[in-house]
Amino acid sequence: RPAFVRTPLHELPTAVAERIAAGEVIERPVSVVKELLENALDAGAQDIRIEIRGGGLRLIRVSDDGYGIPASELDAVCVRHTTSKIVSFEDLEHLATLGFRGEALASIATVAEVTIQSRVRGSGDEDPAYWITWRGGQLQERGRRARPEGTTVTVTDLFYNVPARLSYTRAARTENGHIVQLVRRYALGYAGVRFSLALDEHMAVQTSGSGNLATALTEIYHLALNEMVQEIQASDGQHYVLRGYLGNRVLAQSSRQYINLFVNGRWVQSRILQDALERGYRSLLPKGKHPLLVLSLEVPAHEVDVNVHPAKTEVHLLQETVIAEALTRAIKGVLERSPALPEAVQFP
Ligand code: ADP
């Protein structure tokens, strides 16, 4: 480590502070895809198309048919802490959106080139679509160009000015793998939305947006899963409503990445909840195997704190113990009734 020479206490120049903050939100290409997907979902999109080239370093493009961005607001969407989702800190107690920090687009625009093209839903013929381009945290260009209602965000040259991040980024195949996992997850969490993911022109994920979770499971894993998954529903009428599907023993996987848990529509990583649901499977799965499942947990908005980590994948639940125990119990209950099947199926 180089020798440290203390400087007098001083405020970091904005550009430096922003590039540091960007690193917390945008760790690798999949983080960009996640933020753009969440924005599309927050905009009420019914159809989301994702295009990836070169593992996301060459191009990430997310197109939606959501409510769009008014032309008067387009210049500001890449400004840090600019959001249309909350007004006060108290709004976090009844959050209805996935985003709330107003940080994602600003972060992406700091470490890449971003073009945002949008047309507001219900805008007339005289109100065309507009676009702006940001690069390295600077607004570069803007213009008008026709397009259907909705928003397209195109990100190129990711990490061009962050050499350390660029060298940390793995081969396109690895980054693509993370992106496929993410899109599958959201397509399961939002079975009513049509998703498509093209990796270098190859269609990797495609769902119909039928609203039926069992259909989405089949579309995503390309298997007739119906007899291998068990529906689960539970609620205490107060702290939680639990819904979803549990893959049985036959679908046991060697990694935890097939555990899809959503809390109020947000895909979350929670050690405590994950352990609770794996406990529900205990004795049913061989050692070292993990379940395939998709669970959506609805809890009162004021009983969940999502403001824990920049990536917003960690949450704190007020009734964590109650919910964890309920999860274990509900899963056990369902699995005890499920039929046994012969062969094991492994996904790539
Ligand atoms: P946040 O989602 O926390 O508000 P972002 O930086 O992700 O912050 O986005 C900033 C703002 O840009 C959003 O609040 C929203 O108003 C607008 N926006 C971004 N993406 C879209 C989209 N796909 N459709 C409509 N509005 C969008």
Ligand code: MG
């Ligand atoms: Mg956002």
